[in-house]
Amino acid sequence: MDLELLTRLQFAVTTLYHYLFVPLSISLSLITALLQTASLVGRPPFGRVADRERWARLSLLTGKLLMATFAVGVVTGLVQEFQFGLSWSSFARFYGDVFGPTLAIEGMLAFFLEATFLGLWWFGRDRLPRLLHLATIWVVAVGTTISAFVILAANSFMQNPVAYTVDETTGRARLGSFADLLTNPLNLAAFPHTLAGSLMAGGALVMAIGVWHLVRGAHPADSEEFAAFRALSRLGAWVTLVSGAATAATGDALGKVITQVQPMKMAAAEALYSSTTSAPFSIFAYAPPGSDRPTFSVEVPGLLSFLAKGSFTARVSGLQDLQDAYAAQFGPGDYTPWIPAAFWSFRLMIGVGMLAALVALVHLWLTRSGRPLAVDSKVASSVLWSVPVLPLLPMAANSFGWIFTETGRQPWLVFGLFKTADGVSPGLSAPEVVVSLVAFTVVYGALAWAWTALVLRLVRQGLPPLPAARPAGDPTDDAAARSADVAITY
Amino acid sequence: MPFDLDLPVLWFAVAVLAWVLFFVLEGFDFGVGFLAPLLGRTDAERGAVVRTVGPVWDGNEVWLVAAVGVTFAAFPDWYAALLSGLYLPMVAILLLLAARGVAIEFRGKQDSPRWHARCDAVLATSSVLLAAGWGAVLGVLVSGLAMAADGEVHSAGVLGGLGRSLEPLGQPGAVLGAVAGPLLAAVQGATFLGLRTSGVLRVRARRVAVAGAAAAAVGTAVAVVTSTQPVVALAAGLLAVAAVAAWTRHEALAFTASSLAVAAAVAGVFTAHLPVLLPTTLPGGADVALRTAAASEHVLQLISVAGVVVLPGVVAYQVFSYWVFRRRVASPRAVPAARPAPGAAAVSR
Ligand code: HDD
Ligand code: HEM
Ligand code: HEM
Numbered sequence: 150m151d152l153e154l155l156t157r158l159q160f161a162v163t164t165l166y167h168y169l170f171v172p173l174s175i176s177l178s179l180i181t182a183l184l185q186t187a188s189l190v191g192r193p194p195f196g197r198v199a200d201r202e203r204w205a206r207l208s209l210l211t212g213k214l215l216m217a218t219f220a221v222g223v224v225t226g227l228v229q230e231f232q233f234g235l236s237w238s239s240f241a242r243f244y245g246d247v248f249g250p251t252l253a254i255e256g257m258l259a260f261f262l263e264a265t266f267l268g269l270w271w272f273g274r275d276r277l278p279r280l281l282h283l284a285t286i287w288v289v290a291v292g293t294t295i296s297a298f299v300i301l302a303a304n305s306f307m308q309n310p311v312a313y314t315v316d317e318t319t320g321r322a323r324l325g326s327f328a329d330l331l332t333n334p335l336n337l338a339a340f341p342h343t344l345a346g347s348l349m350a351g352g353a354l355v356m357a358i359g360v361w362h363l364v365r366g367a368h369p370a371d372s373e374e375f376a377a378f379r380a381l382s383r384l385g386a387w388v389t390l391v392s393g394a395a396t397a398a399t400g401d402a403l404g405k406v407i408t409q410v411q412p413m414k415m416a417a418a419e420a421l422y423s424s425t426t427s428a429p430f431s432i433f434a435y436a437p438p439g440s441d442r443p444t445f446s447v448e449v450p451g452l453l454s455f456l457a458k459g460s461f462t463a464r465v466s467g468l469q470d471l472q473d474a475y476a477a478q479f480g481p482g483d484y485t486p487w488i489p490a491a492f493w494s495f496r497l498m499i500g501v502g503m504l505a506a507l508v509a510l511v512h513l514w515l516t517r518s519g520r521p522l523a524v525d526s527k528v529a530s531s532v533l534w535s536v537p538v539l540p541l542l543p544m545a546a547n548s549f550g551w552i553f554t555e556t557g558r559q560p561w562l563v564f565g566l567f568k569t570a571d572g573v574s575p576g577l578s579a580p581e582v583v584v585s586l587v588a589f590t591v592v593y594g595a596l597a598w599a600w601t602a603l604v605l606r607l608v609r610q611g612l613p614p615l616p617a618a619r620p621a622g623d624p625t626d627d628a629a630a631r632s633a634d635v636a637i638t639y
Numbered sequence: 640m641p642f643d644l645d646l647p648v649l650w651f652a653v654a655v656l657a658w659v660l661f662f663v664l665e666g667f668d669f670g671v672g673f674l675a676p677l678l679g680r681t682d683a684e685r686g687a688v689v690r691t692v693g694p695v696w697d698g699n700e701v702w703l704v705a706a707v708g709v710t711f712a713a714f715p716d717w718y719a720a721l722l723s724g725l726y727l728p729m730v731a732i733l734l735l736l737a738a739r740g741v742a743i744e745f746r747g748k749q750d751s752p753r754w755h756a757r758c759d760a761v762l763a764t765s766s767v768l769l770a771a772g773w774g775a776v777l778g779v780l781v782s783g784l785a786m787a788a789d790g791e792v793h794s795a796g797v798l799g800g801l802g803r804s805l806e807p808l809g810q811p812g813a814v815l816g817a818v819a820g821p822l823l824a825a826v827q828g829a830t831f832l833g834l835r836t837s838g839v840l841r842v843r844a845r846r847v848a849v850a851g852a853a854a855a856a857v858g859t860a861v862a863v864v865t866s867t868q869p870v871v872a873l874a875a876g877l878l879a880v881a882a883v884a885a886w887t888r889h890e891a892l893a894f895t896a897s898s899l900a901v902a903a904a905v906a907g908v909f910t911a912h913l914p915v916l917l918p919t920t921l922p923g924g925a926d927v928a929l930r931t932a933a934a935s936e937h938v939l940q941l942i943s944v945a946g947v948v949v950l951p952g953v954v955a956y957q958v959f960s961y962w963v964f965r966r967r968v969a970s971p972r973a974v975p976a977a978r979p980a981p982g983a984a985a986v987s988r
Pocket of ligand 2: 157158160161164165166168169237240300301303304307547548551552555556559561562569
């Protein structure tokens with residue numbers, strides 16, 4: 150394999166991996182904040198003590214999941230921050246003036262906020278007044294969202310460069326207005342979509358945890374555990390369903406912006422070869438190897454025109470016309486991305502993600518108005534088997550969305566300005582990239598194993614008990630424990 | 640800018656400050672990481688050692704995020720040359736950091752000795768390798784990289800291309816750094832543990848601190864003979880102070896002196912070739928220089944404004960966070976027996 154391809158593969162592996170955990174951090178911090186808020190709102194005289202405790206115990210569970218996820222997100226994010234210097238140094242020089250400050254400001258604005266307040270929240274439970282303690286988790290939730298917004302602005306620049314000039318002498322991009330960079334029209338469309346997609350991930354995870362406890366049959370239907378996990382599963386299902394609808398709506402809006410700024414990407418997503426009015430959307434298509442047109446496809450007439458332009462009869466540009474137009478504009482070359490990647494990742498994003506929303510809908514229906522999710526043992530065993538797949542659906546949809554976004558931009562690294570092939574570190578050798586690719590894969594595999602093992606154990610342990618109040622005086626006095634001066638908080 | 644500030648110089652100072660803070664803060668938590676199995680004989684003792692850095696390691700590591708972010712933002716050429724030239728060592732460091740962070744964070748989330756043992760092993764190995772690796776990288780900053788006229792290190796075909804980014808580690812400066820790193824981290828870690836532990840752990844930590852600081856002071860003193868840099872003498876002096884302070888049980892002073900020694904050494908490394916940031920070792924190659932590597936004036940202004948607006952807030956809530964946990968050392972611990980049911984034993988709160 151050639152150097153450019155290896156480098157792209159390596160970048161894709163580390164970024165996709167970072168982005169498995171990021172949506173979970175974003176959504177779990179929000180869900181935890183919601184649960185903790187409920188535990189305070191449910192306080193007497195506003196609610197029953199039992200409810201208050203239920204929400205508090207659930208927020209402890211999701212909080213632990215958040216802590217574990219956040220740790221992996223942080224260390225893999227750090228890798229991302231180095232990547233642009235490691236393997237894309239020419240790109241870093243070209244784009245440094247735009248990306249550098251964006252990353253630095255994100256660090257100042259969001260990362261310090263997240264790390265500090267997550268620590269305050271986790272370790273400050275019995276040191277901060279209730280409301281202040283609640284505020285800390287909300288700050289974390291807001292911080293992760295700010296992170297996403299700012300970093301997506303950096304990515305949106307690569308999709309649709311705005312707010313820059315190109316320096317005559319150095320040939321490098323120079324940042325114009327930072328406000329314009331942040332409010333890139335593409336970012337304003339991509340951010341809500343990404344946020345909604347992220348919420349689906351955490352929603353599906355907590356829903357799956359709840360469902361697993363319900364169908365496992367370990368908790369009698371009148372137990373507190375059963376009631377709590379039923380509540381958790383329904384909360385997760387609501388989050389998944391509502392954010393699923395939001396993902397579809399925002400995705401539709403995003404598609405229209407993309408059709409304007411990168412028509413080639415949408416044409417590739419549909420494998421639409423010639424410009425067409427009333428363009429159809431194919432659910433499935435097959436093109437024999439070597440041929441450039443599908444021989445078989447299942448189509449919904451007019452739908453692509455609607456997705457792209459908002460009208461069932463609108464004219465959508467085809468790959469061939471766009472290729473000719475780009476060749477005229479940018480000089481001879483191949484400006485068509487790899488069609489199968491764009492075509493299939495787009496469909497899988499939508500299909501797999503919407504499947505999760507559908508499961509959520511079914512779950513809400515089955516447990517409606519107090520129904521306990523009664524399943525007979527045969528059904529239960531098949532449900533149990535499929536539960537672990539549920540949280541993977543939105544995670545996969547998110548990955549497919551990025552694969553679509555990033556491969557669909559090829560051959561550009563910054564659309565219309567800078568080619569991917571020109572970005573690779575000039576001195577880099579292929580063996581170096583191979584070694585690092587293997588090393589990343591192995592270590593990331595181990596991290597994934599550790600994270601999964603930890604999450605499964607936390608889930609199996611069930612509802613965490615509320616922490617006992619701190620003892621006033623501490624009678625015991627063994628050296629090791631006394632030296633563990635932070636034992637109480639960890 | 641309202642005041643006529645020399646922004647490239649200002650941001651160089653900020654970058655060095657961020658790197659110094661990172662090395663000082665992670666220095667002690669690297670040390671604690673590999674001292675845990677040496678000082679702690681039982682699972683509980685090792686746990687106690689690791690817990691001293693539990694709440695702080697993440698905050699410490701954000702300084703690396705900040706240092707790299709500032710370096711990228713203010714000096715994109717420096718960022719590009721350094722990282723691509725040190726490709727494999729940097730990848731190794733990143734992977735070790737990843738394994739280490741996860742080991743610390745996951746350790747306390749499970750109450751099984753086997754889980755703890757695994758996490759401790761990963762933590763200790765990665766911590767010592769990280770101290771050595773970062774030491775070597777600092778050594779390379781002093782020796783320089785073989786950057787050609789385009790600012791990049793090119794493959795000379797050694798080891799099928801792998802040699803490109805590994806070779807710099809063979810330079811004497813890098814080897815020296817790789818030895819000094821773990822030694823200094825051990826001194827910092829041990830003096831930190833002297834402050835944060837009690838009983839038998841504190842006694843053992845003190846022994847390590849005295850021996851380590853004395854060895855480091857002697858080693859640095861030897862280096863004074865061969866070096867013209869005043870910071871080397873300063874570091875040697877500070878390490879001697881640390882050794883004496885640890886010996887005479889002035890724990891806070893011992894920790895402060897060893898941390899200042901690290902700060903002086905790191906600042907010395909970064910400023911060794913000014914106005915050159917990273918010298919080339921290749922005849923006809925190009926140095927990375929402060930003026931030419933700086934980002935555009937507009938960007939420097941932007942991050943200055945952002946810094947002025949945001950950083951006071953950052954400082955305020957970080958100080959608030961330390962204030963909230965100020966009583967940790969004195970606060971009573973939870974009685975382990977008070978932890979309920981077996982399933983709940985892992986409730987690591
Ligand atoms: C749970 C996840 C999920 C689900 C169910 C969907 N998406 Fe999505 N999509 C993403 C998660 C995602 C993402 C990972 O968040 C992406 C990658 C980059 C981005 O901005 O969002 C994305 C990108 C993305 C793009 C490309 C943006 C670009 O190139 O910058 C389009 C056009 C859509 N989506 C459209 C849709 C439509 C019409 C959907 C209909 C249901 C849909 N997505 C469901
Ligand atoms: C927001 C900041 C992001 C930036 C600045 C960014 C930048 C880049 C760069 C420099 C490349 C390598 C060159 C290329 O192949 O185009 C790339 C490729 C890629 N990125 Fe992104 N990326 C970002 C977010 C993401 C995320 C979150 C994901 C996935 C979860 C992702 C998935 C990919 C994939 C799959 C590729 C390989 C595409 C290909 O080579 O065909 N990206 N991106
Ligand atoms: C490829 C470009 C990217 C880079 C360079 C990058 C960088 C980083 C870094 C350095 C961290 C660790 C921060 C800390 O120490 O607290 C981090 C974490 C995080 N990143 Fe990324 N990131 C990238 C892509 C993304 C994208 C596309 C998103 C969201 C849409 C995102 C959202 C987050 C969030 C929410 C966190 C904190 C929570 C967590 O760790 O899971 N990042 N990122």
